[in-house]
Amino acid sequence: MSRRDAKELKEKLLDRGVALLMEQGYHGTGLQELVQSVGVPKGSFYNYFESKEAFSAEVVAHYIEPFIKRLDAQLQRKDLGAAAALRAYFDELIEETERLDFRGGCLLGNLIGEIGDTSDLCQTSLREAVHRYRDKLREGIARAQREGGFRMDMDAKEMADLLVNFWQGALLRMKIERSVRPLTQFCDMLLNGYFKG
Amino acid sequence: MSRRDAKELKEKLLDRGVALLMEQGYHGTGLQELVQSVGVPKGSFYNYFESKEAFSAEVVAHYIEPFIKRLDAQLQRKDLGAAAALRAYFDELIEETERLDFRGGCLLGNLIGEIGDTSDLCQTSLREAVHRYRDKLREGIARAQREGGFRMDMDAKEMADLLVNFWQGALLRMKIERSVRPLTQFCDMLLNGYFKG
DNA sequence: CGTCATAATATGACCAGTCGTCTCATCTTG
DNA sequence: CAAGATGAGACGACTGGTCATATTATGACG
Structure with missing residues (x-):
């Protein structure tokens, strides 16, 4: 070969x-x-x-990259402000979730729960993946703030952390409710509510 | 025996x-x-x-009950309003998490991620456990609204769902950051912020 | 350009151990 | 004595991981 x-x-x-x-x-x-x-x-x-563990750590990095790219693609759109682009991105994910019959959720969240504190290798990989994702979200949030779409009295990084964490929680809930409700509730509360100030 | x-x-x-x-x-x-x-x-x-699966479903119910009791105990306190009691309850959990070196998180969240959509038996048990927990939280939130501690323009059940979901997300994040920061951020944002209106 | 020794890589049979499940003869207890 | 609990272990399938062997790529030399 x-x-x-x-x-x-x-x-x-x-x-x-x-x-x-x-x-x-x-x-x-x-x-x-x-x-x-x-x-x-x-x-x-x-x-x-090297091992199953090392493989899984690589899988984590391999998994998150497309999501960052897709988020970036929405943020590049000229026809949308950053706040609208973020909403469009999450709407895309929600629609996808529905198509997949509410299965899977987020690999990062699932693995954090299962081996987040038993595999150092994967924990590091998971943390780095979450940080890369968070940083891309922060980029969009900061621009939304400059454009007047989001409140200015909060740090963009902190807002991005809220977004990531809450999204994970909403995905978990979605899995057992078999409904997009937790995800739309997430969007309504943060993107259309709290973040607008 | x-x-x-x-x-x-x-x-x-x-x-x-x-x-x-x-x-x-x-x-x-x-x-x-x-x-x-x-x-x-x-x-x-x-x-x-009957089986490992049935056992795990029972474990889920066995796990959540003490948390509901502890939350109820805080809500019964005469020296605290419902809003303060909720805050006291989560502060208790945060302190506990720190003592345990940020390990574990919530069994419900972990199992939802791992087998939430592969084991029907456990999925049902997990959903019921989450609902019981959510309903107890709603009880406290509704009283906090009547006492003037929380905003009145939101349904207590919806607020309880937000609380549960966001808490799960914060716990996941806590595990890989090895820090209570996501948990305190959760309290600050919801209990001391958004819910006060 | 063809040859061939050598280095690099691919292979899959195999390891010791564990998995969840189930059986069943024996023992304990009401 | 009947009914249930016990405990040792059988069951086939599977686990993550290894390693001697087979295959392929390489580059110096004729």
Whole structure:
């Protein structure tokens, strides 16, 4: 197998890892299941990753990047202010959640709950991923403040932290209620309410 | 072993189940580990519980009850209004979290993330536990509204949902930041801010 | 340009251990 | 004596991880 294929293979493993860890969690997902469903021999896995734990830490980083990109894409839109772009971004996520029948939620939140204080490696990876996400949100919030869409008497970073944390909580609740209600309530309360001042 | 002892044994299994599921999650906890640490032979477990899944569903109910009792105890205090009692309750939890070195979080949140959409039995049990907790919070919030401590222009049930969901999110964040900051931010923003109107 | 020794990588059978579940002969108790 | 509790262990499947072997890529040399 050539080196180029090898890179694609690693990508495939990470992609599949996102899906499996989302569906079944860390301990619920076996390496055998992972490699078989990708078509990689079991032993080969360890050519690409040190361990299941190290693999999962990479999966976390692999998972969050597209969300940051999508958020950034909304913030780049010329037809929307930053406040409206944030709302558009979360509306997008809510719609997606509904399409997926309220399954999954956020891989970061799920893994934090399951192994957030038992795996140092994953804890670090999870913290860094959350911080990158938070920083992108802060960017949008700060611009919304300058544009007059959001209140100015709060630190943008603090607001971004509220947003991230509350969103995680709303996603958990969504999973057991099987309803978008917690998510829309989140938007109404923060983006359309508290943050407007 | 007499019937009375048997009842104590079941209680012991549930208590230990709370601790183990909290530390290691559902798939991370083995029945063998559970029964050995309680001193029950492995086979006996199935006299008390149908399956690991049914056991976990019972653990969930067993877990939440003390929290509801503690919240109720604060609400019964004659020296505090309902708003202050709620704040006192969460302050108590925050202090406890710090003592435990930011470990664990909330069993409900952790299990929702891990198996909230793969185990129907547990999903139901989790939803019911959250609802009981939410209803007790609503009780306090409604009284705080009547006493003039909280804003009146919002439904108490909706406010209780916000409280529960946001608290779960803050607990997740606390775990990876290893700091009470997300929890105090939660109190400041909701109890001392948004809810006062 | 072709050859080939060597280095790098891929492979999958295999390890020791654990999983959740269930059985059943034996023992305890009302 | 009947009914339930016990406890040792069987069950097949699976766990994360290893390693000797097989395959492939490499680059100096003829």
